[in-house]
Amino acid sequence: VKKSTGRESQQTSSRELLLDLAGAPKGQLGSTLQWHLRHAIRSGRLRAQASLPSTRALAADLGVSRSVVVQAYEQLAAEGYLITRQGAAARVAAIQPPADAGQARPPAPPPPDRAVVDFRPGTADLGSFPRADWERAYRRALVALPNRELGYGDSRGLARLREGLADYLGRVRGAVVDPEHLIVVNGFAQALVVVARLFRALGIAEVGVEDPGSFHTEAQLAAHDLATVGVPVDRHGVDAAALTSRPGPPVRAVLATPAHQFPTGVVLSAERRRQLLAWVERVDGYLIEDDYDAEYRYDHQPVATVQGLAPGRVLLGGSISKTLAPALRLGWLAVPPPLAQEAARRKRELDLMSPVLEQATLAELLASGAYERHIRRNRARYRRRRDQLQELLAGLLPQTRVAGAAAGLHLLLDLPAGADEAAVIARAARRGLRLTGLGSYRHAPGPPGLVLAYAHLDQQQLRRGVGLLAEAIG
Numbered sequence: 470v471k472k473s474t475g476r477e478s479q480q481t482s483s484r485e486l487l488l489d490l491a492g493a494p495k496g497q498l499g500s501t502l503q504w505h506l507r508h509a510i511r512s513g514r515l516r517a518q519a520s521l522p523s524t525r526a527l528a529a530d531l532g533v534s535r536s537v538v539v540q541a542y543e544q545l546a547a548e549g550y551l552i553t554r555q556g557a558a559a560r561v562a563a564i565q566p567p568a569d570a571g572q573a574r575p576p577a578p579p580p581p582d583r584a585v586v587d588f589r590p591g592t593a594d595l596g597s598f599p600r601a602d603w604e605r606a607y608r609r610a611l612v613a614l615p616n617r618e619l620g621y622g623d624s625r626g627l628a629r630l631r632e633g634l635a636d637y638l639g640r641v642r643g644a645v646v647d648p649e650h651l652i653v654v655n656g657f658a659q660a661l662v663v664v665a666r667l668f669r670a671l672g673i674a675e676v677g678v679e680d681p682g683s684f685h686t687e688a689q690l691a692a693h694d695l696a697t698v699g700v701p702v703d704r705h706g707v708d709a710a711a712l713t714s715r716p717g718p719p720v721r722a723v724l725a726t727p728a729h730q731f732p733t734g735v736v737l738s739a740e741r742r743r744q745l746l747a748w749v750e751r752v753d754g755y756l757i758e759d760d761y762d763a764e765y766r767y768d769h770q771p772v773a774t775v776q777g778l779a780p781g782r783v784l785l786g787g788s789i790s791k792t793l794a795p796a797l798r799l800g801w802l803a804v805p806p807p808l809a810q811e812a813a814r815r816k817r818e819l820d821l822m823s824p825v826l827e828q829a830t831l832a833e834l835l836a837s838g839a840y841e842r843h844i845r846r847n848r849a850r851y852r853r854r855r856d857q858l859q860e861l862l863a864g865l866l867p868q869t870r871v872a873g874a875a876a877g878l879h880l881l882l883d884l885p886a887g888a889d890e891a892a893v894i895a896r897a898a899r900r901g902l903r904l905t906g907l908g909s910y911r912h913a914p915g916p917p918g919l920v921l922a923y924a925h926l927d928q929q930q931l932r933r934g935v936g937l938l939a940e941a942i943g
């Protein structure tokens with residue numbers, strides 16, 4: 470009978486060590502065990518002087534060969550985490566806790582997503598991605614792709630895609646685009662990087678951004694060394710007059726979403742379009758037109774781009790993130806002719822060119838008409854969802870008001886004056902309802918509101934979501 474000693478009473482089992490190698494691939498049992506032990510020691514879960522189980526006991530516990538445990542102990546002893554002595558249990562060495570002990574812990578597994586309904590804006594209905602169309606187009610594009618197109622090509626992108634896009638933007642968006650002055654980019658996000666680099670070279674260091682406006686696009690500009698200035702948005706859209714009255718050197722560029730302002734949903738009025746272009750001329754500057762969801766207008770034809778009115782003053786960007794999927798990372802940037810060469814050079818500097826097979830597939834989808842058929846199908850689906858949401862809101866929340874045009878993938882819900890937007894969002898979160906407040910898009914304070922995305926939610930989810938929202942608003 471083995472006599473019990475103080476040391477043995479401190480010994481731990483694999484269960485106490487929270488060791489579980491169940492998911493580890495066979496060839497990585499040793500490294501996984503080492504990783505777990507190292508983290509247990511670093512995080513303080515295994516304290517200095519604690520004895521570890523014998524190699525035989527731990528191996529049996531974990532169902533691995535003893536050599537795996539012997540090697541792990543040896544490795545950790547060599548690294549200074551364990552003290553091993555012939556004939557004695559391995560003990561945990563005293564190590565310096567890292568200065569950022571909290572961060573040194575293994576990343577906690579993300580909490581299970583308990584959102585019942587997620588109204589936050591961001592994507593189209595990913596469930597309606599036309600997989601079969603994309604697969605067919607991809608196969609056709611691959612078969613037809615000449616070998617040379619598998620090499621490095623024109624940084625502006627495949628000529629046939631630029632031609633297809635120029636034609637599409639002309640027909641559908643009233644833009645005036647020459648394929649020579651169009652650059653295929655990795656989403657609008659990259660269009661902004663190209664623009665930022667172009668602007669810096671032109672001596673433009675500051676860009677007006679809509680207030681409220683997309684903090685993602687603003688962050689993108691800021692990350693590439695452009696300062697941003699909030700330009701107020703009202704029910705007619707962005708108001709460039711605010712830039713004229715600003716003291717100091719003139720701002721010479723504005724980033725705006727004229728077709729469907731993000732996030733308020735207003736359409737830039739004809740008068741404001743004129744003002745904006747007059748201002749751009751006066752300061753010898755540029756408008757960056759973000760045409761992010763213009764295909765979706767439900768009451769009548771979408772308004773055409775501002776770019777069509779002044780192709781020499783507007784950099785028009787868009788992407789397929791809202792029509793197909795953000796995962797494809799494909800977009801475009803049409804630039805005024807004098808900037809085209811420089812823009813192509815900036816794109817080359819970034820990543821030489823965008824992925825060619827995806828470009829060829831999109832060209833194929835455009836040429837076959839499948840792209841526009843898909844948009845038509847989704848337009849009908851999104852319109853139905855918007856109508857359902859509006860009806861539910863009118864029924865359950867008559868004290869709120871839907872603002873903006875019948876367009877896009879989200880709507881703005883004005884909350885009653887004096888409502889506490891943050892408190893509503895917090896109460897909703899406790900019920901599993903995810904919301905984004907208008908406040909998170911603002912520079913200057915303003916009335917409370919919620920930005921509700923609906924394109925990705927079916928009727929049942931919309932009903933559930935509005936029910937929870939009504940409880941949260943109270």
Ligand SMILES: Cc1ncc(COP(=O)(O)O)c(C=O)c1O
Pocket residue numbers: 591592655656657658659683686726731759761787788789790795799800
């Ligand atoms: C205002 C706005 N612009 C542009 C985009 C598209 O960005 P990207 O093409 O990089 O996916 C989004 C997407 O969420 C957006 O909300």
